[in-house]
Amino acid sequence: MSSQSKRALIVVDVQNDFCPGGSLAVARGDEVIEPLNKLIQEFLERGEPVFKTRDWHPSQTKHFADFGGAWPVHCVQNTKGAEFHRALLDDLHIRVISKGLGDEDSYSGFDGTDLALQLRRLGVEEVWVGGLATDYCVKNTVLDALKEGFRVKALADAMRPVELKSGDGARALNEMRDAGAEVVDHTQLRTQDYVDPVIEAYKDGIDLTLIRRNLALSVDERFEQLMSLQQLAEELRAAGKRVSG
Ligand code: VGL
Ligand code: ZN
Helix, strand or coil, rough: CCCCCCCCEECCCCCCCCCCCCCCCCCCCHHHHHHHHHCCCCCCCCCEEEEEEEECCCCCCCCEHHHHEEECCCEEEECCHHHHHCCCCCCCEEEEEEEECCCCCCCCCCCCCCCCHHHHHCCCCCCEEEECCHHHHHHHHHHHHHHHEEEEEEEEEEEECCCCCHHHHHHHEEEEHCCEEEEEEEHCCCCHHCEEEEEEEECCCHHHHHHHHHHHCHHHHHHHHHHHHHHHHHHHHHHHHHHHH
């Protein structure tokens, strides 16, 4: 049970420019949102870390065709195209990793970022990866995660390829598998069965749903609950004085 390793979810580049209507639109790219939202919610409910990476380019970079690179202008910092798709779940607990800040084609969420450091500090051993695009940023993020020593589940039904050449998506999945990633459909994963080792340690006689609900609260919501408890305590104390006095 508590032999289960600590996990994190990495949602790669689900940004407007990679979705239908964007400047580097991935066919059916928005279809990754539904499965990823489900996973985001499940991870957050259990207090497990969730990361979103974003392609975050300067307006002039050798990554773009205009300056010698391969790609149309996309995901320029602080533009609408660089924003996460509005249907993708947002939450205070989600950590955002910005990448592609320079002139290199840095496709991986680990390239030039502190993602590996953050994962290690959190004690994470296994990462689940999905998003856009299968044959570029997802693939490179998965390969780097393996190089960094993490176990990887590549969420095949929660990613879509650019496919400059047809077949690139399938080839990318094979590369990930050959490098040691477990390629899975998210529906195969029994995420609900996960048992948090901390909860497990206190298990006797506690209400797990209460703890899960509390883990999902924001700091503000927790503060509000604390204040109302304090108020209740004061009222009880005042009532006690009236009775004894
Ligand atoms: C990506 C091409 C260029 C990606 C980023 O997120 O997969 N692809 N920049
Ligand atoms: Zn890019």
